[in-house]
Amino acid sequence: MTSTVSTGSTTDQASTGGALTVDELRADLTLDQLQQLVGLVEYDEDGDVFPVTGWDAIVFVVGNATQAAHYYQSAWGMELEAYSGPENGNRDHKSYVLRSGSIRFVLNGAVDPDSALVEHHRRHGDGVIDISLEVPDVDRCVAQARKAGARVVREPEDVTDEHGTVRIAAIAAYGETVHTLVDRSRYEGPYLPGYDAAASTFKKPAGQPKRLFQALDHVVGNVELGHMDEWVEFYNRVMGFVNMAEFIGEDIATDYSALMSKVVANGNHRVKFPLNEPAPGKRKSQIDEYIEFYRGAGAQHLALATGDIIATVDALRDNGVEFLDTPDSYYEDPELRARIGEVRVPIEQLQQRGILVDRDEDGYLLQIFTKPIGDRPTVFFELIERHGSLGFGKGNFKALFEAIEREQEKRGNL
Numbered sequence: 001m002t003s004t005v006s007t008g009s010t011t012d013q014a015s016t017g018g019a020l021t022v023d024e025l026r027a028d029l030t031l032d033q034l035q036q037l038v039g040l041v042e043y044d045e046d047g048d049v050f051p052v053t054g055w056d057a058i059v060f061v062v063g064n065a066t067q068a069a070h071y072y073q074s075a076w077g078m079e080l081e082a083y084s085g086p087e088n089g090n091r092d093h094k095s096y097v098l099r100s101g102s103i104r105f106v107l108n109g110a111v112d113p114d115s116a117l118v119e120h121h122r123r124h125g126d127g128v129i130d131i132s133l134e135v136p137d138v139d140r141c142v143a144q145a146r147k148a149g150a151r152v153v154r155e156p157e158d159v160t161d162e163h164g165t166v167r168i169a170a171i172a173a174y175g176e177t178v179h180t181l182v183d184r185s186r187y188e189g190p191y192l193p194g195y196d197a198a199a200s201t202f203k204k205p206a207g208q209p210k211r212l213f214q215a216l217d218h219v220v221g222n223v224e225l226g227h228m229d230e231w232v233e234f235y236n237r238v239m240g241f242v243n244m245a246e247f248i249g250e251d252i253a254t255d256y257s258a259l260m261s262k263v264v265a266n267g268n269h270r271v272k273f274p275l276n277e278p279a280p281g282k283r284k285s286q287i288d289e290y291i292e293f294y295r296g297a298g299a300q301h302l303a304l305a306t307g308d309i310i311a312t313v314d315a316l317r318d319n320g321v322e323f324l325d326t327p328d329s330y331y332e333d334p335e336l337r338a339r340i341g342e343v344r345v346p347i348e349q350l351q352q353r354g355i356l357v358d359r360d361e362d363g364y365l366l367q368i369f370t371k372p373i374g375d376r377p378t379v380f381f382e383l384i385e386r387h388g389s390l391g392f393g394k395g396n397f398k399a400l401f402e403a404i405e406r407e408q409e410k411r412g413n414l
């Protein structure tokens with residue numbers, strides 16, 4: 001475990017805006033690696049009204065945290081590192097903290113039948129309740145958020161245990177999702193006060209890569225029809241996020257359904273939030289399906305960055321993770337072959353695995369999408385390997401949506 005680390009705007013690492021988070025340092029990640037993995041850019045920190053160091057945690061509510069913790073270890077190669085539950089004083093719920101590289105997932109499941117998590121899970125199913133961000137100055141962020149009209153759901157407070165003190169607060173985002181803001185620069189515990197370090201007896205399969213993913217690239221939010229611009233404007237106004245890219249209407253329409261998407265990011269693009277809303281189409285769009293089954297706006301997919309998507313996908317498939325199928329016609333399309341040019345592996349290797357490829361003016365990316373990870377057709381994961389591209393696979397949207405529609409059809413939801 002590292003000692004206290006300076007985070008944020010007081011450091012002199014101007015190139016990509018600030019230091020690594022405590023978790024990134026613990027994961028032995030360098031700024032160069034992160035730049036490659038998630039596509040960081042230079043920016044002027046001085047004008048940042050809401051400095052963000054990086055992701056702190058993705059907090060899920062699940063129906064059975066005990067079993068989900070096993071799934072994220074056995075299927076996704078994550079490691080258990082902290083726990084809170086009845087055994088250490090939390091009689092309301094069990095909470096498992098797992099890590100892969102710089103990413104932390106927190107899985108919460110109700111123990112007490114009267115826990116608020118029970119009602120949350122009844123409405124939304126398994127999903128993301130909190131996209132938590134590490135910030136260097138919680139009070140400054142909350143003052144800015146309040147001034148800009150955000151709803152503060154937890155006032156800044158110090159929480160202390162024998163490992164030190166965290167400063168913590170939270171603001172409301174789309175649907176019932178919140179952004180907890182954490183300054184952990186004075187804290188050396190395994191997660192937050194109330195959590196004890198934990199380890200598991202689970203043994204990884206022999207030959208599996210040390211980590212199947214190293215960092216979080218982006219988290220996509222689905223919002224209701226007509227609300228995308230409102231949430232883009234929220235992130236602009238409240239967090240000073242910049243508009244990164246814009247895909248509208250025909251860009252991402254298939255014969256049946258359509259959606260609109262805009263992307264906001266913090267100054268150095270460490271934290272990227274694409275925001276989708278359904279657009280009118282002949283049949284029910286995948287965003288409508290999500291909103292129906294999630295009962296409102298929420299996080300749709302998490303893009304996990306890997307330096308070797310081939311090895312990662314092979315391991316995930318061996319572990320039973322299911323991906324969307326990509327038809328052979330995708331790889332045989334001469335237009336696609338001409339557009340993508342040379343990539344690091346023969347296209348046949350991508351075809352065997354159903355990995356998609358897209359190229360833009362900055363480089364290319366490889367990506368693949370899982371089927372929904374829970375019982376409802378809501379949250380799923382993307383694996384992404386970037387080679388210079390700062391995009392989101394715009395050229396693949398049509399192929400991707402057609403694959404999702406095939407699954408919607410099977411579920412009777414198209």
Ligand SMILES: [Fe+2]
Nearest residue numbers: 220303382392
């Ligand atoms: Fe994505």
